[in-house]
Amino acid sequence: MGRTFNRTLVEVVEGDITKIEVDAIVNAANSKLRGGGGVDGAIHRAGGPSILDECKKHDGCPTGESIATTAGDLPARYVIHTVGPVWYGGDRAEADMLASCYFSSLARAVDRGCKSVSFPSISTGVYRYPFDDASRVALSSIRDFCARDTSIERILLVAYGAKDAGRYSEILEEFE
Numbered sequence: 001m002g003r004t005f006n007r008t009l010v011e012v013v014e015g016d017i018t019k020i021e022v023d024a025i026v027n028a029a030n031s032k033l034r035g036g037g038g039v040d041g042a043i044h045r046a047g048g049p050s051i052l053d054e055c056k057k058h059d060g061c062p063t064g065e066s067i068a069t070t071a072g073d074l075p076a077r078y079v080i081h082t083v084g085p086v087w088y089g090g091d092r093a094e095a096d097m098l099a100s101c102y103f104s105s106l107a108r109a110v111d112r113g114c115k116s117v118s119f120p121s122i123s124t125g126v127y128r129y130p131f132d133d134a135s136r137v138a139l140s141s142i143r144d145f146c147a148r149d150t151s152i153e154r155i156l157l158v159a160y161g162a163k164d165a166g167r168y169s170e171i172l173e174e175f176e
């Protein structure tokens with residue numbers, strides 16, 4: 001499933017984000033930037049130790065913000081580490097922080113001259129953000145970014161499993 005936001009193609013794909021070739025892979029990291037489980041663990045395992053070496057040059061990353069490092073052995077030029085919010089029920093500015101993850105990651109990708117970017121579904125695993133709500137926030141933030149900046153040609157929303165891919169595609173289809 002794909003559609004165009006302004007001049008950028010936005011597609012939902014199912015699979016392991018570490019296997020997909022793009023200029024920049026976004027990582028759902030934590031604020032310490034020292035690796036972890038979930039997609040973060042998969043990215044560090046597949047990319048090798050040079051990613052952690054570069055993360056260590058940073059004194060962490062606040063929630064909602066993003067930093068770029070090498071992609072090591074991954075089929076990409078950069079990993080963009082962003083820190084999603086933990087879901088506490090929705091009254092602690094979770095949506096604003098999640099929107100900021102997508103927006104700031106795309107800004108980092110543009111800084112580095114990237115034309116294609118892949119995102120996992122940030123915060124919807126260990127951080128418990130409800131998947132449908134998170135997908136709407138992601139798409140709204142991406143649409144806002146693409147309205148202002150046309151330099152990214154392709155954005156891949158990588159869903160882990162057929163159920164998430166199906167829901168994400170339905171939400172993308174409904175999206176205004």
Ligand code: AR6
Nearest residue numbers: 016017028030036037038039040042123124125126127160
């Ligand atoms: N490819 C694509 N998506 C994946 C992959 C993969 N290889 N593996 C998991 N997902 P999570 P969070 C999906 O928990 O909720 C880490 O320990 C998964 O199904 O990775 O932002 C960090 O260090 C889910 O939909 O990230 C942090 O401490 C989505 O990726 C914390 O978890 C995000 O799940 C961040 O939690």
